[in-house]
Amino acid sequence: MKFIHTADWHLGKLVHGVYMTGHQREALDQFVQLVEEEKPDAVVIAGDLYDRSVPPVEAVNLLDEMLFKLNVELKTPIVSIAGNHDSADRLSFGSSWYRHSHFYLSGKLTDSFKPVHINGVNFYLVPYAEPGAVKELLDDHSIHTHHDAMKALVGRIEEELNPKEPNVFVGHAFVTGGETCESERLLSVGASGSVGAELFAPFSYTALGHLHSPNAIRHETIKYSGSLLKYSFSEAKHRKSVSIIEMEDNGTFTIRERNLTPSKDMRELEGYLDELLDTSFYEKQKCDDYLKVTLLDEGAILDPMGKLRQVYPYVMHLERKADLADQRRNQGFSIGDSQKKKSELDLFEQFYKEMTAQDFTDEKKSVVAGVIETAVKEEMPV
């Protein structure tokens, strides 16, 4: 049995103010082509199909079109769940109809843990859900963290699971120790929201979404496929791919990766302005990639962005090494610190301390954490 594992398409995403929809179309065209060649028994999409609960119409049209090609035209069964960026309710609309065509979309977590059977493999679909929602659904008041929630969910699945069959878990979670990058949204404000890898021991293969690097975790049976495209410069060195799994009846499998290569890469360039604008340098470059440029020059430069864009039209972000070093010195940060991704709560705490002479107490922290959690969901008021 052969299936392809992908996740984190994030259709409708803006990167540095630029809509990625065109490049997403390009990558998905490659993916459709790849599915046509590989002829898998199923395609697994492990959450974050969209970048936000109300995606732009272009993203809605793109997803509709691509799923139609895969499922209806190529007759490939699809197994998919909602991630933390999707609106479980909005994504679920129509899913009862899709099942007729072997398109299994689990948007909202329910208390039914029946697997989807495809060619002898059982797929357990667990869409992303907040610990509070899982606590309520399972009526289990011992659930507080994402780890607790996942443990309880896997416990329910295990009640019915036949360990002699090949069982695949499809979920959207942050496994402890996984490598993060800047384009993921923290699952839990003020905490990591991670779940222990040991929870997935009952499964032959665990197909995850959430972390954007295909190598986010090194584990024999737990895998992230990584995102469809690079969605931040912290991913500049990633090689984005999808995973092709061929599974035996006993649950053992082989895995290989196939790359997706959009026409515009996302890269970092560092150098002196004169160097970067020198023909002998830039004629060896793919100048129309999306670029983050770090200038090494010190002192004033007139309109560096304007000059750079004459050669590199898609510079998305410009930094100056000198400024950075200054800023860090002034703010008392070490360079190491700035590399770390700060949570919204950390940033707010820092801001609060700078602006007031007061303590950012646990009580205040909890109020702000609640506000942030509501805000990042971007849901419509109802």
Add this chain to the structure above:
Amino acid sequence: MKFIHTADWHLGKLVHGVYMTGHQREALDQFVQLVEEEKPDAVVIAGDLYDRSVPPVEAVNLLDEMLFKLNVELKTPIVSIAGNHDSADRLSFGSSWYRHSHFYLSGKLTDSFKPVHINGVNFYLVPYAEPGAVKELLDDHSIHTHHDAMKALVGRIEEELNPKEPNVFVGHAFVTGGETCESERLLSVGASGSVGAELFAPFSYTALGHLHSPNAIRHETIKYSGSLLKYSFSEAKHRKSVSIIEMEDNGTFTIRERNLTPSKDMRELEGYLDELLDTSFYEKQKCDDYLKVTLLDEGAILDPMGKLRQVYPYVMHLERKADLADQRRNQGFSIGDSQKKKSELDLFEQFYKEMTAQDFTDEKKSVVAGVIETAVKEEMPV
């Protein structure tokens, strides 16, 4: 052949700040029951399933649930189009899958005018579209108004239509002479956006959405089903219903209406405060209806809303006859004027003239009309 004609569900609508979703569920439960009894060959929903392009998740869940009951559980074919309140793109998502279950949803206008055949009847689905979009789609630069657009669309349909068969047009439009009410949105800023009834002559029956009164037009073959519920006090005297059409092979038909009666009605009450609060009066009333109250008292009254709500908990709107007469006198309006629905553009013009000493020229009018047209679409920026 028997089909039921309904339209203008407006799921997710707020009336005077109150979400109608609960009452919409109640009315749709009655509708499902009615379909179960009538066992029609099809249900026709002529647009405005939602009240806005991005409806609240409760509305999304409600529509999904009700369509599933009708189409999958009761196995009733559904023929539906997008109205001016729906987002054609968002509503269309998944429609390619729905067709397998005989759920025909036409969200986006295309240049294919093939009908849906159900039990010997041809249904021509024409979702709502702006004249500009029709002009582009048909590459016909003579199209300027809604009438032009509809004429061109019907023209295309007529090229293929067999007049000897029963042909049903399903559309969302304002037929000239139709009776409007306050909960409809004008189709064209600064103009009526109406289309002539004569255009629909080729059809045995024209199932329309847009106007909210079931008696919006008196015509032998052109019908509005009216909205699911009363959505404004201007509809207080409407009796909301769906139409049941039994059509012969030659296109002749009989029509009857079946009412939908939600537990809370929307009514108007007029009287002196003491009268309305008198037990002998209110014990004959259904006090928990949604009410618009007009008080006849003159002079100051302390907290009339508070007093009224002790007896009538769902007063949505309170007016005082004396204030109204005063306002009208001061603003130089006649009572007749105030009864008429003013368009956003008219209101803006009035405001502009009050605020400035300048003329509201045609050029200014056209700019503001454009802004209003964009704003009322409520679409996300992309």
